[in-house]
Amino acid sequence: MSSNRYQTLKIKEIVKETSDTITIHLKQPLFRKIPYYAGQFLTLIVKDTNGKKYRRAYSLCSAPHLDSMLAVTIKRVEGGIVSNLLNDTLKAGDKLEIMEPIGNFVLRTHPDNKRHIVLFGGGSGITPLMSMLKVALSYEQNSVVSLIYTCRNEESIIFKNQLDKLKEKHGDRFNLIYVLTQPKTDLSNQDNYFEGRISKEFIKNTLEKLPNTNNLEDKIFYLCGPEGMMETIQETLSEINISKDTVHKENFFAPVTEENNTEKNTSDSRKTVKVVLNGEEVELNVAPKKTILDAALDDEIDMPYSCQSGLCTACRGLCTSGKVTMDSNEALSEAEIIEGYILTCQAHPLTDDVKIDMDA
Ligand SMILES: Cc1cc2nc3c(=O)[nH]c(=O)nc-3n(C[C@H](O)[C@H](O)[C@H](O)COP(=O)(O)OP(=O)(O)OC[C@H]3O[C@@H](n4cnc5c(N)ncnc54)[C@H](O)[C@@H]3O)c2cc1C
Ligand code: FES
Structure with missing residues (x-):
């Protein structure tokens, strides 16, 4: 059985973003462009050298209707099968089997919206947010977008050039804040860089001081990054009375909890x-x-x-x-x-x- 959920796409270009991260740009099919919303992910179906097939989800960092190609960004995971395979072996001209984009973590835009779109990202969690911020800045001229992005150091910031260019282009409509846990340089003279972790105090202070946002009553939050970071942000937003209906999050990895390890409540017969x-x-x-x-x-x-x-x-x-x-x-x-x-x-x-x- 098969369905048109599956496609084989040609790789147009592979861009090295950081020492351990690549972006794969995929050509759209000629006759039917693959539709998607900002925030959704593609499933890549890849074979290892023994022919064993694996599926992994990768959020689209390209923006619907703005970018001509579909793009996914893959960060190596230590010991990970697919992320290392893709980083090590792919080249332009190769073909990739994909399952078409899906996902509930989406930002829908409307030109009449006037709101504050707040994006919190950590590491590879920037990928869906990148797509969201591009569509928001292009299609919601009355809204302000704030991205608070945490990475280890200056060299591990994915999309740094693109983000800095978007800041230059959109000025007051785009607040860009980098939070580095182990910076390599002195950040004290740089307005939009902070050293440390995203703590409750940091979130409260930052949200209060973000420029051009006080007159925007409508707020919407998107979080994508390590589970611990997202929990801190969710708790803080709840403490400052942000409705949880306005807070959306995407988990890339299942957190290991005691509950995950306990025997599941299943039937004892076939x-x-x-x-x-x-x-x-x-x-x-x-x-x-x-x-x-x-x-x-x-x-x-x-x-x-x-x-x-x-x-x-x-x-x-x-x-x-x-x-x-x-x-x-x-x-x-x-x-x-x-x-x-x-x-x-x-x-x-x-x-x-x-x-x-x-x-x-
Ligand atoms: C909706 C969704 C969107 C995603 N989007 C992206 C994306 O845009 N970019 C991207 O790089 N990844 C993304 N991922 C993660 C991606 O699907 C893979 O899980 C990731 O690339 C690791 O796959 P792997 O085969 O290399 O590792 P595996 O071989 O599957 O895992 C190896 C081991 O490492 C553990 N592990 C995996 N990742 C981590 C981690 N970060 N920290 C600690 N332990 C880990 C696993 O639990 C496992 O024990 C997304 C996942 C989901 C569910
Ligand atoms: S395969 Fe991802 S939720 Fe089931």
Whole structure:
């Protein structure tokens, strides 16, 4: 089974952003441009030297309608399979299999909006924010964008040239703040550089002092970076009475928690699950502790998925009958949960009448 969710795209160019990060620029298909919103991610499907296939999610740093190519930026992870493979082996002219962009972490713009868009990024978490800030600065002329971006040092700032140029171009409409945990130079004379970590005090002080934002009552926050940083920011925003409905976050990695390590609440017997995919119905026999996605992949069913960690929603399906339990459902919105959507990479059937519609 296959669907047009999948495409093979040609690499136009690879740009080295920092010593451990590259950006891959992919040509759009000739006849049908791939649509996406700022903040969404592509799934890259890559083979290692033994022919084993892996899927990984990478946020698009390109901006819809502004950039002619699709671009993803990949930072090496120590010991990581795909991030190192991509950094070491890709070259212009190569082809990459992708699953089309999806994701709930999106910024939608409107020319009449007059608001303060606050972006907090850490390390490779800048990627979706880069796309967002480009569309916001271009399509919301009455809004102000603030980016607070933390990295280890000056050399690890991804997109530094592009960010500095955007600051030059948009002046008062773009507040750009770098927070370096281990700077290599003295930052005391540089207005937009700070040394240290993003602490509660830093966030409160910074938000209070950001220029040109006092008259903007509407605020919206996007966070993408290490879990600890995002938790500190969420707690601080809650302390200063920012509604949590206006705070959006994207996790690139599943945090290791005690809960993740404990035995999951699953059924102790095999269960039958029906899955509707591309209009066809297939039946799975799901063993205890296996997820619905595991069982489908064991049967070589071409289910959509990406992170397999409950972070990205690529494996989302609508549960139209029966009961399932999920290990984690962080990535689904409250509305999706109420409607009955589940993540097949996290879901275990509890009853024998479970039916999942992957086309819904
Ligand atoms: C929605 C979404 C968007 C993403 N966007 C991007 C992006 O734009 N750019 C980007 O570089 N990555 C992004 N990622 C992460 C990316 O999908 C991969 O997880 C990452 O490249 C590591 O893959 P790997 O195969 O190299 O490592 P793996 O072989 O999968 O992992 C190796 C080990 O390292 C651990 N690990 C992985 N990453 C980290 C980390 N940062 N810190 C500590 N331990 C880690 C893993 O848990 C594992 O134990 C995104 C992830 C999601 C879910
Ligand atoms: S594959 Fe990413 S949430 Fe299931």
